[in-house]
Amino acid sequence: MQPFTFVRLQYRSGNWDTDPRMPSNLLHSLIQYTTVPVNEQEKVISLESSELFNYPFSYMSGHKLVQFNQKERQNFETYVRNGGFVFVDDCNHDIDGLFAKSFEEQMRQIFGASALKKIPNNHKLYRSFFTFDEGPPTTSFELNGWGDDLVHDYLKAIEVNGRIAVLYSNKDYGCEWDYDFRNKRWLAEDNTKFGVNIIMYALTS
Amino acid sequence: MAILSKEEAQAILKKALGFSKADECEITLNGNTGGNIRYARNEVSTSGAEENVSLAVESRFGKRSGVATINEFDDKSLEKVIRRSEEIARLAPESPEYVELLGPQEYITTKAHFDSTAKIDPAFRADAAAKSIKAATDKGLTAAGFLEHYTNFTAKMNNKGLFAYHPSTYVDFSVTMRTEDGTGSGYVTQDFSDVSKLDTGKASEIAAQKAATSRNAKALEPGKYTVILEPAASIDLLQNMFYNMDQRNAEEGRSFLSKPGGKSKVGEKLVDERITVYSDPAHPEVPEAPFAGDGRPQKKVTWIDKGVVKNLYNTRYWASNKGAVSVPPPSNIIMEGGNQSLEDMIKSTKRGILVTRLWYIRSVDPQTLLYTGLTRDGTFYIENGKIQYPVKNFRFNESPVIMLNNLEALGKPQRINGSLIPPMKIRDFTFTSLSDAV
Numbered sequence: 302m303q304p305f306t307f308v309r310l311q312y313r314s315g316n317w318d319t320d321p322r323m324p325s326n327l328l329h330s331l332i333q334y335t336t337v338p339v340n341e342q343e344k345v346i347s348l349e350s351s352e353l354f355n356y357p358f359s360y361m362s363g364h365k366l367v368q369f370n371q372k373e374r375q376n377f378e379t380y381v382r383n384g385g386f387v388f389v390d391d392c393n394h395d396i397d398g399l400f401a402k403s404f405e406e407q408m409r410q411i412f413g414a415s416a417l418k419k420i421p422n423n424h425k426l427y428r429s430f431f432t433f434d435e436g437p438p439t440t441s442f443e444l445n446g447w448g449d450d451l452v453h454d455y456l457k458a459i460e461v462n463g464r465i466a467v468l469y470s471n472k473d474y475g476c477e478w479d480y481d482f483r484n485k486r487w488l489a490e491d492n493t494k495f496g497v498n499i500i501m502y503a504l505t506s
Numbered sequence: 507m508a509i510l511s512k513e514e515a516q517a518i519l520k521k522a523l524g525f526s527k528a529d530e531c532e533i534t535l536n537g538n539t540g541g542n543i544r545y546a547r548n549e550v551s552t553s554g555a556e557e558n559v560s561l562a563v564e565s566r567f568g569k570r571s572g573v574a575t576i577n578e579f580d581d582k583s584l585e586k587v588i589r590r591s592e593e594i595a596r597l598a599p600e601s602p603e604y605v606e607l608l609g610p611q612e613y614i615t616t617k618a619h620f621d622s623t624a625k626i627d628p629a630f631r632a633d634a635a636a637k638s639i640k641a642a643t644d645k646g647l648t649a650a651g652f653l654e655h656y657t658n659f660t661a662k663m664n665n666k667g668l669f670a671y672h673p674s675t676y677v678d679f680s681v682t683m684r685t686e687d688g689t690g691s692g693y694v695t696q697d698f699s700d701v702s703k704l705d706t707g708k709a710s711e712i713a714a715q716k717a718a719t720s721r722n723a724k725a726l727e728p729g730k731y732t733v734i735l736e737p738a739a740s741i742d743l744l745q746n747m748f749y750n751m752d753q754r755n756a757e758e759g760r761s762f763l764s765k766p767g768g769k770s771k772v773g774e775k776l777v778d779e780r781i782t783v784y785s786d787p788a789h790p791e792v793p794e795a796p797f798a799g800d801g802r803p804q805k806k807v808t809w810i811d812k813g814v815v816k817n818l819y820n821t822r823y824w825a826s827n828k829g830a831v832s833v834p835p836p837s838n839i840i841m842e843g844g845n846q847s848l849e850d851m852i853k854s855t856k857r858g859i860l861v862t863r864l865w866y867i868r869s870v871d872p873q874t875l876l877y878t879g880l881t882r883d884g885t886f887y888i889e890n891g892k893i894q895y896p897v898k899n900f901r902f903n904e905s906p907v908i909m910l911n912n913l914e915a916l917g918k919p920q921r922i923n924g925s926l927i928p929p930m931k932i933r934d935f936t937f938t939s940l941s942d943a944v
Contacts, residue, residue, distance in 0.1 A: 364727065393727070441903040442728060442938045476729050480934055484908050489874045 315365035320479035386503035394473035508557035515661035528565035532664035540656035569604035618793035623675035637707030651681030692716025693883030716884035720896035732858035753818035777910035785836035798834035843928025844916040900937035
């Protein structure tokens with residue numbers, strides 16, 4: 302069995318190099334909770350490169366514009382249609398932000414207007430390793446303490462053959478999980494557990 | 507009347523104790539005189555003075571205890587308050603955590619009383635406010651400030667032979683300044699035992715500078731940032747941490763120092779090894795009483811030594827119950843720092859945020875010591891070693907334990923809220939949303 306590799310997608314528009322310590326926290330959790338063998342370093346792969354097709358899981362995030370060039374668009378579509386899994390996380394945690402608007406437009410152009418859909422909170426994703434009865438866990442960035450918390454209580458996905466191929470979050474998990482791994486021990490509950498679910502779903506569905 | 511000398515206090519306490527028929531009796535006498543001045547919109551709005559002395563008696567019969575208080579000191583009144591505490595004691599249920607009163611104790615000497623502060627008069631207060639207001643009007647700003655000062659004494663005596671007396675003085679000053687258009691705000695706070703160290707004009711210039719340069723703040727995206735926390739920004743979080751180092755809370759599983767199975771984290775490395783924290787009532791900058799409220803001697807105690815938890819405080823009951831050394835809670839916090847100035851810290855920052863003050867702090871999770879609150883009164887973006895522009899205020903979600911693990915640099919400790927705290931540079935401080943408040 303090939304060890305699991307955390308692949309980050311590099312794209313030419315916007316900014317792809319966000320939350321640099323997030324992957325190491327997720328990999329740490331995979332080692333802690335599962336028996337999945339892992340590569341300890343994340344791998345950055347250009348979306349223009351066909352190297353992407355060697356890996357079943359990839360991550361894409363940013364704050365800014367997402368506008369794929371022809372090669373990027375072609376690779377994204379091929380990867381998704383051929384069984385790849387992309388976890389896309391909006392660093393603005395804002396459904397009106399530039400990343401959200403432009404990424405959703407890209408998905409509309411590639412997969413059609415109705416492809417990206419909200420998934421129900423009882424989806425298999427929420428039971429693929431740990432159980433999340435109430436759907437996606439809330440991040441601290443959504444709870445602003447003023448009582449007008451903008452919590453996105455759903456995730457969206459594009460499903461291919463009944464399986465999530467593009468998982469899309471406006472919750473900014475990347476930022477939530479981006480900390481020195483030594484500080485994990487101070488959390489009341491390890492907040493990367495949902496990340497384990499995402500990876501386990503991607504590897505087993 | 508308000509400030510009694512050691513001999514005067516002793517005479518009243520002895521007389522009152524003479525009326526006691528209880529098994530155990532402890533009497534505490536507290537007095538203060540003080541004054542204050544308040545100003546807003548660059549005009550003084552309130553000025554006042556106050557003085558009070560009060561006496562509290564705790565009488566005990568076996569494990570039953572009752573407390574009564576009074577502020578009249580003629581013989582009849584003293585007898586009356588003793589009798590009342592005895593009546594209450596007889597009616598009270600037995601305390602399951604009864605511990606006998608302390609006998610005679612040895613106390614170190616601490617110098618916390620300064621004539622300079624005791625002599626503050628209304629003219630001094632008016633002048634202090636005028637200097638602060640001038641710092642505002644010179645820059646076309648609006649100041650709202652408060653200065654208060656106290657001369658205190660506390661004396662305690664019981665029928666087991668304990669006697670303690672401690673005089674002290676204290677002055678506290680704070681001012682907020684706003685620009686006329688209301689888009690800029692600055693703040694400064696200082697407190698001293700010796701008022702000759704306070705220059706309200708000079709202090710106010712800091713607030714004025716912050717206000718004048720914080721107009722038209724830009725919005726930055728919330729997230730994890732390197733922050734430089736001035737002592738006024740970190741003090742509340744740190745006090746919440748150090749005043750939560752109770753042994754019982756830790757051993758009963760209610761604190762950030764709890765370990766499973768009724769153990770605490772004493773002896774474990776909790777934070778960065780550059781963090782050493784102690785309390786010392788004899789420290790000349792932050793002098794405090796050499797005894798705790800229950801009469802236990804206060805001396806230098808190291809709470810965290812090079813990042814490792816060394817001591818927890820306890821009640822006398824918990825200490826005897828657990829066979830632990832009896833340690834009273836700290837009366838001040840002294841955190842060792844480094845030699846860097848705030849300017850040095852800014853210079854060495856590639857990208858970060860300078861925080862003047864955190865306020866409205868509320869507890870989110872006591873077991874991880876997670877707090878939330880807001881920045882206020884001067885928040886600035888730093889890039890390439892320079893303050894670039896003011897930024898909108900943020901809400902934060904952070905634990906002081908995590909904060910002290912993410913330490914980058916320490917500055918020179920400054921007195922604040924009766925403690926000594928260095929400015930700190932911390933990486934990955936979590937700002938979770940923006941606030942429209944100025």
